[in-house]
Structure formats: structure tokens, C-alpha cells
Amino acid sequence: EAGVAQSPRYKIIEKRQSVAFWCNPISGHATLYWYQQILGQGPKLLIQFQNNGVVDDSQLPKDRFSAERLKGVDSTLKIQPAKLEDSAVYLCASSLQGTEQYFGPGTRLTVT
Amino acid sequence: DQQVKQNSPSLSVQEGRISILNCDYTNSMFDYFLWYKKYPAEGPTFLISISSIKDKNEDGRFTVFLNKSAKHLSLHIVPSQPGDSAVYFCAASTRHGGATNKLIFGTGTLLAVQP
Numbered sequence: 001e002a003g004v005a006q007s008p009r010y011k012i013i014e015k016r017q018s019v020a021f022w023c024n025p026i027s028g029h030a031t032l033y034w035y036q037q038i039l040g041q042g043p044k045l046l047i048q049f050q051n052n053g054v055v056d057d058s059q060l061p062k063d064r065f066s067a068e069r070l071k072g073v074d075s076t077l078k079i080q081p082a083k084l085e086d087s088a089v090y091l092c093a094s095s096l097q098g099t100e101q102y103f104g105p106g107t108r109l110t111v112t
Numbered sequence: 113d114q115q116v117k118q119n120s121p122s123l124s125v126q127e128g129r130i131s132i133l134n135c136d137y138t139n140s141m142f143d144y145f146l147w148y149k150k151y152p153a154e155g156p157t158f159l160i161s162i163s164s165i166k167d168k169n170e171d172g173r174f175t176v177f178l179n180k181s182a183k184h185l186s187l188h189i190v191p192s193q194p195g196d197s198a199v200y201f202c203a204a205s206t207r208h209g210g211a212t213n214k215l216i217f218g219t220g221t222l223l224a225v226q227p
Binding site: 033045048102 | 203214215
């Protein structure tokens with residue numbers, strides 16, 4: 001069974017630029033999550049989708065972050081404009097009906 | 113407000129000995145707890161979980177203990193192996209209808225198992 005795929009693996013941008021991350025969950029997993037992991041901290045949930053509907057986006061900075069999950073499969077997370085404090089690893093995870101979550105390898109974002 | 117705390121940033125253990133990783137939580141509504149293991153440049157991997165109706169769950173070399181009155185859980189690895197060297201995250205959640213709500217993670221403990 002293929003795992004959660006994410007791209008790109010690394011991205012370096014300057015502040016005020018925009019960036020997008022892509023995630024392909026495990027086939028058949030209805031629930032998809034985006035987490036932000038800042039160095040030295042645990043992952044923090046940004047947004048949770050159930051199929052293509054948003055379940056929880058309470059910790060998503062909506063003035064600069066946006067996410068969508070078209071057709072209930074792939075998802076993209078966008079940051080526009082980026083700030084220095086957005087430097088982190090962005091993790092995508094999926095689960096089958098909200099049980100154990102399976103994580104992708106993450107995208108390491110550096111904002112200079 | 114850190115609802116899930118792992119107060120030991122790192123732990124070093126000799127191969128073959130027991131590793132004990134600790135985790136404390138503050139929210140009494142949490143009823144489901146998980147441990148994840150993370151190698152560098154990889155995403156976290158699910159290791160073991162425990163429901164609040166139990167006080168112990170065992171899977172091979174890994175055992176998780178839950179003390180609800182103390183709001184404390186621990187992960188025991190026996191015997192420890194060099195391949196266990198990784199960052200271990202404790203996570204907590206609430207469940208309803210068998211589904212897990214969002215996970216709240218601790219800050220992680222770096223385990224180094226010395227050969």
C-alpha cells in the first residue's frame with residue numbers, strides 16, 4: 001500500500017513570496033490533515049478535511065494560509081504572503097474514518 | 113498553553129536496557145493517547161495507542177501505561193535496540209463514535225540507544 005505522498009520535499013523562499021504544498025493521501029482515506037511543525041515543537045494541526053469538507057480550521061492563520069481538497073482526494077496548502085515565522089515542516093496525514101493517522105514525509109519550508 | 117507535555121527533551125539508554133519515555137497532560141477530556149516515532153527527514157509513524165478505559169497496552173517490545181488520576185502516561189521499550197533511536201512524540205485526543213478528533217502533540221523526546 002502506497003503511503004502519503006507530499007511535494008516538494010524542500011522549499012526556500014523569501015518573505016512576502018507565496019508557496020504551495022501538495023499532498024496525496026492513502027487511497028480510500030476520507031480524512032486528511034495538514035500540520036505545521038516548528039523546530040523543537042510537536043506538530044500542530046492547521047486544518048482537517050473530511051472528504052472535501054473542512055472539519056476543523058481553528059488554528060489556520062486565514063489571513064495568509066489557505067487549503068483546499070478538490071474531489072475529496074488530493075489537497076494543496078498555500079501560504080501568501082510568507083513570513084519568517086512560517087519556516088517549519090508542513091506535514092500531511094490521512095486516516096480511515098478518523099482512526100490512526102498516517103503521515104507523509106513532510107515539506108521543509110525555509111523563509112529568508 | 114501546552115496541554116501535552118514531554119519534559120525530557122532527550123534520553124540516552126544502553127542497548128538491551130529499558131527505555132522509559134514520559135508524558136503528562138492537563139486536559140481531563142482527553143480519552144485517547146498515542147505514541148508516534150519520528151526518524152530524521154521522515155514523517156511521524158504510529159507506534160502504539162491506549163484508550164482511557166485501559167491502564168496498559170502492550171505490543172511486542174512496546175508497552176504504554178496510563179495513570180488517569182495523575183494525568184500521566186509512559187512508553188516502555190524493552191529491550192531497547194539501536195534502531196529505536198528516534199524522536200518520540202506523545203499525542204492526546206478525544207474520541208466519539210470510534211473516530212478520533214484532532215491530535216494534540218507534545219514536544220517530543222529524542223531517544224538515543226547506545227550499542
